[in-house]
Amino acid sequence: MGAVTAVTDELMDALKALLGERLSTSAAVREQHGKDVSFHEGHPPDAVAFAETTEEVAEIVRLCAAHKTPIVPFGTGTSLEGHISALKGGVCIDLGRMNSIIEVNGEDLDCRVQAGVTRKQLNEYLRDTGLFFPIDPGADASLGGMAATRASGTNAVRYGTMRENVLGLTVVTADGRIIRTGGRARKSSAGYDLTRLFVGSEGTLGVITEVQLRLHGIPEAISAAVCPFETLEGAVNTVILTIQSGIPVARIELLDEVQMGACSEYSDLGYPALPTLFFEFHGTEAGVKEQAERVAELASEFGGRDFQWATQQEDRTRLWQARHDAYWAAKALKPGSGGWATDVCVPISRLAECIMETKRDIEESGLLAPLVGHVGDGNFHLVYLLAEGDEEEYRRASAHNDRMVMRAIAMGGTCTGEHGVGYGKIPFLQAEHGEAVALMRQIKQALDPDGIMNPGKVLPA
Structure with missing residues (x-):
């Protein structure tokens, strides 16, 4: 692939003629569009183009292609592996106004x-x-x-x-x-x-x-439940047996004792700081009741305490908002810290093994890293809470992340269940996919021969 080039005056003039005030080179706008919510370093683009139609996007791309200038698409900037960082500068295309x-x-x-x-x-x-x-x-x-x-x-x-x-x-x-x-x-x-x-x-x-x-x-009936466990292993084994039993739960979320304590404090939930599962059941009234009863029986076999139910819309909304606020709750455990979010995914049969080994490794590494996961899919996340400027703590977290990812891959899993690769997970792609990475390069070369589309992401340099 050919070398990409920075935004030239000629390209900038052409973009201004096309977009007018919808082309920005403001430092604040560029900074906002070069950094997602992840721990990874941001890199601002040279300019931000606010497109309003597909045809306008196509014209912006044609102009950038003629100058071999990098293009980085932007939605809301909520990605977690540095996806929107303009590693080689160029033009960020903000699609936020295309909202019909x-x-x-x-x-x-x-x-x-x-x-x-x-x-x-x-x-x-x-x-x-x-x-x-x-x-x-x-x-x-x-x-x-x-x-x-x-x-x-x-x-x-x-x-x-x-x-x-x-x-x-x-x-x-x-x-x-x-x-x-x-x-x-x-x-x-x-x-x-x-x-x-x-x-x-x-x-x-x-x-x-x-x-x-x-x-x-929309399901006829929806019910949510919270179930604390004496042990993390008991909670994970409940998940595994629930999935293997074919119970059609809509959601199963795991929070370890550290994350549950953080969420309970941050969102004022009032639940104990124990390994906890959040469930949600969708279906008919009778179907939801049957699903819940079967899961409650399974949970009791693995040390699950009494279910606490949330059937009203406002109660379910509060519960799931607390789950979605897990990252901010975790950061509140260590004020002023940076939060490095990462994830892996493994076959459901290896989930307990992977989580328990990861937890032991966290403790031995002396890290504060709450664990939360969409465990019904075998997918779990950590947030390493790192003191600002503490390079030694960062090295320990980086080494732990490497071990966790390679552990997941060795178990037949993946380096990322849902965060994506961006540039944060590139180092693990070869270990996971082997020779297939070469085929990915060929596809990239065929569709983007000049390498202008979000360069530095997904594929190793």
């Missing part, structure tokens, strides 16, 4: 939205239709960004990830072409599956500007 819901096809349970629509915006729009979009990564991320990072979240154990819920895309390629992938049909055998190629590509193959999504009916 184009169509909702209620009878077919699908919709089409512009990439800047957020998940909360879509669900608010759907509120009176009896439908909802279930993918919930916690942050109110843009749906284009969620597709680009193959996001998932608390509901994935029942409803899947963005991979399963994206039916089609509109994408601007690295040479400025506008293509449509997939469609509204629930299945197709026509040609290569380009939709899945772009889902999870993290802006390295093209800019997603529209997303066709699968919708789901």
Whole structure:
């Protein structure tokens, strides 16, 4: 791939002619668009272009391609592995103004939205239709960004990830072409599956500007429950047996004793600082009751205490908001600290082994790193709480993260269940995928020969 170049005066003049005041070189705007919410260092772009249509995105890309200038797509900036950092400068394309819901096809349970629509915006729009979009990564991320990072979240154990819920895309390629992938049909055998190629590509193959999504009916009954355990191993074994028993739970979230204590304090929940599972059950009244009773029986076998139920909407909202605020609750345990969030995912049968080894390693390393996870999928997260400027503590955390990731890969798992690669997880890609990385390079070379699309992400240099 050819060497990319910085923004030239000629390119800047062409972009200003196209966008007018919607092109910004303000230091504050550039800084905001070069740093996500992760621990990884930010790098500002040279300019930020606020696009409003797919055609405008295509023209911006064509102009940048002619000058071999890097392009970094931007949704809401909530990614966790440095995805939006402009490592080689260039132009950030902010898609936030492309926030129209184009169509909702209620009878077919699908919709089409512009990439800047957020998940909360879509669900608010759907509120009176009896439908909802279930993918919930916690942050109110843009749906284009969620597709680009193959996001998932608390509901994935029942409803899947963005991979399963994206039916089609509109994408601007690295040479400025506008293509449509997939469609509204629930299945197709026509040609290569380009939709899945772009889902999870993290802006390295093209800019997603529209997303066709699968919708789901709002369940007749929803109930949530909180169950503390005497031991972390008992909580994890409850999860494993629940999944292996085929109980169709909608959510199973694990918080270790450190994270549960932090969340209880931060969100004033009043629960004990013990390893805890958060459950949610969806279905008919009878179905929800049966699911809950079966899970309660399993939990009791592994030292689970009495379930505490949350059936009212406001109680469930408060409970899940507390779960989504886990990162900020964790940071409150060590005021002034930086929070380095990381994740791995393993086959469900290896989950207890992986978590227990990871916990022992945390204690032996002398780190403060609360653990939380979407454990119904075998996916769990840590937040290393690191003192500002403490390089020795950072080295211990980095070494622990390396061991945890390699442990997960050795168990048949992955270096990231949902955070994505960005530039934070690049070092582990070869260990996980081996020779397949070379094929990924060939795909990148074919679709982006000049290497202008979000350079420095996903693939090792």
